Amino acid sequence: MTSPAGHLRTKGTIMMEIALTCANASLNVDAQGTFHLRWAPGSSVSAADADAVVAAVRGVTGGRLQPMLFEVVDVAMSPGARVTLLGRRFVSAVALVGATMVDRVMAAALLREQECPHGYFTSVDDAREWLNRLPVPEELEESAV
Template identity: 75%
Template sequence: MATDGMFHLRWVPGSAVSAADAESVVAAIQGTTATRLQPMLVEIVDLCMSPGAREILTGARFVSAVALVGATVVDRVMAAALLRDQDCPHRYFNSVDAAREWLSHLPVPDALEGSPV
């Protein structure tokens, strides 16, 4: 986690993200948050994500907001699939700085009652 209170996940461009990779991300974030969810910025440039990884990342709410950053039309399509049906604030950006700025202005909930964290 960065010093500004948000998670920043940068996948190496060209990576293939498996369900095990996604489970590791969720477990790591859940292991660092007690009762407060934090926003997350995710760089998804030139990423290939398995259906299992998408299911894990969209299945439970483990962050307060999500900003996805990409550079191509394919990245935008990937973001649309990941952000569909999310119950937290979410948005796609072409710039890390713009994504960070947007996330920094969102309120962070103390906890989510009744939601699996």
């Protein structure tokens, strides 16, 4: 349920919705600073869509690196989207969530060249648990003081 201020309350965690210029995805950030990107199942992700996500994340973080959970169930990534997402370090860790062998193959292509901790999961809860176990990047620890 969304409040007028654009916050979501889920299981006691406040999440802020972040506006995107692409219509095939939703992006939220929780109170711990973890981004949750959900591409609409069956959608095709273009380079412009990927650029919109990178710009939105950078606009919220001011360049600090924070973890991200990507849901990529039944999503097709264009070569340009892959180049954008692989070519720009804009998150501290990546947890991709898919449901099919095709999702797993696409995730492997996206994760193969990542310089940050990354993993593939079939459950959002498992992905979030893994992200929560990772050490907090130093710049996030310093900004919390």
